[in-house]
Amino acid sequence: MERSTLGNGVRIVSERMPDAPSVTLGIWVENGSRYESREQAGISHFLEHLLFKGTPTRSAAQIAEEIDSVGGVLNAFTGKECTCYYVRVLAEDFDLAAGLLADIFLRSSFVPDEIDRERGVILQEISQGEDTPDDFIHDVFALNYWRGHPLSYPICGSAGTVSRFERQDFVSFMEERYRPDRLVIAAAGNITHDDLKRWVEDEFAGLSGQTAAGGVNGASNGRGVFAVDKALEQVHVCLGTPGIAQTSDLRFAAYVMNTALGGGMSSRLFQEVREKRGRAYSVYSFLSCYRDSGYLGVYAGTSPEWAEEVLDLVADEIDSIACEGLRTDELDRAQKQLKGGMLLGLETSDSRMTRLAKNEIYFNEHYSIEEVARFIDETTNDQIVEFASRLTDREASAVAVLGRVDGLDLGARYASEGSKVEIP
Numbered sequence: 001m002e003r004s005t006l007g008n009g010v011r012i013v014s015e016r017m018p019d020a021p022s023v024t025l026g027i028w029v030e031n032g033s034r035y036e037s038r039e040q041a042g043i044s045h046f047l048e049h050l051l052f053k054g055t056p057t058r059s060a061a062q063i064a065e066e067i068d069s070v071g072g073v074l075n076a077f078t079g080k081e082c083t084c085y086y087v088r089v090l091a092e093d094f095d096l097a098a099g100l101l102a103d104i105f106l107r108s109s110f111v112p113d114e115i116d117r118e119r120g121v122i123l124q125e126i127s128q129g130e131d132t133p134d135d136f137i138h139d140v141f142a143l144n145y146w147r148g149h150p151l152s153y154p155i156c157g158s159a160g161t162v163s164r165f166e167r168q169d170f171v172s173f174m175e176e177r178y179r180p181d182r183l184v185i186a187a188a189g190n191i192t193h194d195d196l197k198r199w200v201e202d203e204f205a206g207l208s209g210q211t212a213a214g215g216v217n218g219a220s221n222g223r224g225v226f227a228v229d230k231a232l233e234q235v236h237v238c239l240g241t242p243g244i245a246q247t248s249d250l251r252f253a254a255y256v257m258n259t260a261l262g263g264g265m266s267s268r269l270f271q272e273v274r275e276k277r278g279r280a281y282s283v284y285s286f287l288s289c290y291r292d293s294g295y296l297g298v299y300a301g302t303s304p305e306w307a308e309e310v311l312d313l314v315a316d317e318i319d320s321i322a323c324e325g326l327r328t329d330e331l332d333r334a335q336k337q338l339k340g341g342m343l344l345g346l347e348t349s350d351s352r353m354t355r356l357a358k359n360e361i362y363f364n365e366h367y368s369i370e371e372v373a374r375f376i377d378e379t380t381n382d383q384i385v386e387f388a389s390r391l392t393d394r395e396a397s398a399v400a401v402l403g404r405v406d407g408l409d410l411g412a413r414y415a416s417e418g419s420k421v422e423i424p
Contacts, residue, residue, distance in 0.1 A: 001356065001366050002193035009181035010204050013356045013366070014196050015188045017349060023094050023189035024349040025196075026086035027105050028357045030182040030211075032079045033157075034150040034290070039164075040173070041150075042157015045078040046122055047170050051085065052076070053114040055107045060114065063104060072097055078155055081290060082361060088350050091190035102203040110167050119162060126156050133236045133402050134282065134301055141238040141400035144226040145295065180207040186357040189349035221295065223398050227405035235307045235403035236299070239314060241391045243287060243294040246362045252375045253383035254287055254296070260326050260334040261285045261317060262298060268317045269298065279306045279313070291362070296391055304404050311399065322388035325381035339373050 004012040032044055052074075053060045067074040072089035074097070085105055089097040130136050139154045146152035156162075183204070187196050221242055244254055262269035262285025273283045283300040300310050326334065345351050346369065359366045367375075401408065 001368075003360070003366070004193070004197050006180070006201065006205055008205065008207055009179075009183075009210070010200060010207065011184045011360055012193075012197055012200050013184065013186045013360050014191065014193045015352050015356055016192060017189050017352070020189045020349055021090055022088055022349045023091050023097075023187060023191045024086060024088040024353040025094070025098055025101060025187045026084050026185070026353050026357055027101065028184040028186060028361065029083045029178055030081065030184070030361055031083050031177040032081045033153050033155045034080050035177060036150055036153060038150075038153070039161065040169075041153040041161045042122070042155070043161075043165060043169060043173050044083055044177075045155050045157065046118070046162060046165055047173060048076045048078045048083055048085070049118050049122060050110055050115065050170060051104045051108045053118060054109050054111060055103050056109060057107075058100075058103060063100065066100055067097065070096060074100065080151060080155065082357075084354075084357070086350065086353065094191060094195075098199050098203075102199075106203065110170055112167055115165075115167055115170070119165070122156060122162050123159055126154075126159060126162070129154075129156065133230070133232055133234070134299070137236040137238045137299065137400055137402045138297075140226065140228055140402055141240055141297070141398065144222050144224070144400055145240050145398045147222045151290065151293075177211055179209045179211040180204065182211045183207075184357050184360050186353045186360070188352035188356060221293075221396065221398065223396055225399045225401065227401045227408065229405050230402055232403040234301045235304045235401060235405070235408070236301050237307055237311065237402075238297060238299050238400045239311060239397065240288075240295040240297045240399075241318075241393070241397040243296040243390070244289060244387070245292050245294055246289040247291075248289075248294075250383060250387045251289070252379045253387045254289075255338055256331065256334045256376065256379045257321060257326070257384045257387055258285050258287050258296060259337055260330050261321065263334070264337060266333060266337075268321075269300075269314065272317065273300065273310055273313055277309075277313070279303075279310050283310070304408065307401065307408055315394070318388060318391050322385060322392045325385045325388075331379075331381060331384070335376050335379065338376050342372065343369070 001013065001015050033041065036043055052063060067087065070089055070093040072087060072093060074087045076083065076085040085101060087097040087101045143152045185200050244250055259267065261267060262283065264270065269283050269285060273279050274281065280300045280302045285296060285298045288295050288297060298314050302310050346355065
């Protein structure tokens with residue numbers, strides 16, 4: 001891994017993979033939905049879409065044709081704290097792909113007709129999400145758990161906010177948030193750091209300014225049981241309890257514990273809830289970690305008559321780990337599963353590019369794969385118990401429920417029942 005910083009603050013990180021046929025290049029912006037005001041909810045995601053809709057020298061169709069002509073991938077994604085624009089091509093096509101990526105990032109036109117067309121696309125994306133209950137339940141949960149904080153906003157925004165955005169909103173937001181001190185340019189594959197740096201200097205050295213501080217104020221979690229009635233065959237449940245920030249010293253204990261709890265077919269929740277009792281087809285746990293806060297979540301889709309039992313089973317397993325930790329064989333299996341998944345996931349240039357950028361953004365340093373594997377191996381049961389003990393306070397937990405909720409009483413083991421929160 002090599003690293004450089006331009007005079008204006010743009011950071012450059014790369015990893016050469018001399019035997020790889022491809023290169024993945026990503027422009028990361030430390031900007032996401034948590035940096036939006038309530039009125040701006042969804043603007044980061046909308047802006048991401050618009051950067052593919054034309055520049056003074058390329059139409060949207062020409063952008064698509066140019067990347068397709070070399071069999072490459074040009075795409076982007078928006079999260080709570082970052083937005084990434086990336087391209088993956090054969091190494092021999094790097095110059096073409098890099099020029100295309102720089103053009104859309106630095107010189108997009110934001111033509112009003114294209115904005116209106118893309119508005120319709122995003123409204124359909126929002127509707128599709130609301131029609132997909134196993135996805136939508138996570139938005140319902142976030143709105144309640146992070147209530148009043150930008151972390152609660154759906155990344156896509158709402159029909160109301162998306163319908164109001166105009167061209168100047170995007171221009172102003174980009175001028176405010178897309179400053180060089182918030183940019184990380186990462187590449188992995190068959191490319192040298194010197195070649196990457198020369199390209200970045202040519203395209204990005206002229207950027208100036210700094211991003212105003214904001215959007216990182218601490219978020220306090222909500223609590224309670226929040227039910228949204230909807231005519232569905234299943235009840236979709238999402239439980240969350242206070243976890244850790246992205247950079248916590250307990251992060252490796254959290255990774256191991258989460259893997260053992262609900263990270264695969266051998267996990268406690270899969271075995272207990274699905275295999276032994278047949279109470280759910282899909283059940284899993286996950287970690288959502290941000291700069292300053294986070295939560296451990298559990299999702300399950302089940303029949304209404306089994307929802308209370310499933311939540312009780314989840315609570316029992318968390319309490320058991322907090323009290324006793326993991327069995328020796330269970331700890332060993334979770335550690336090996338984590339390491340194997342990490343190594344298999346890093347076989348491609350795009351996964352390595354992502355790893356480089358996230359290390360730079362969150363840690364400002366880079367851990368080798370060997371170091372991460374060692375941290376996983378060194379995780380102890382005492383650390384797992386310490387982390388799991390943070391998860392047992394039902395008064396600090398939140399549960400979102402989507403489906404036919406009449407007659408459900410889920411508040412007995414959690415905080416008193418809350419209420420539905422509308423999408424902003």
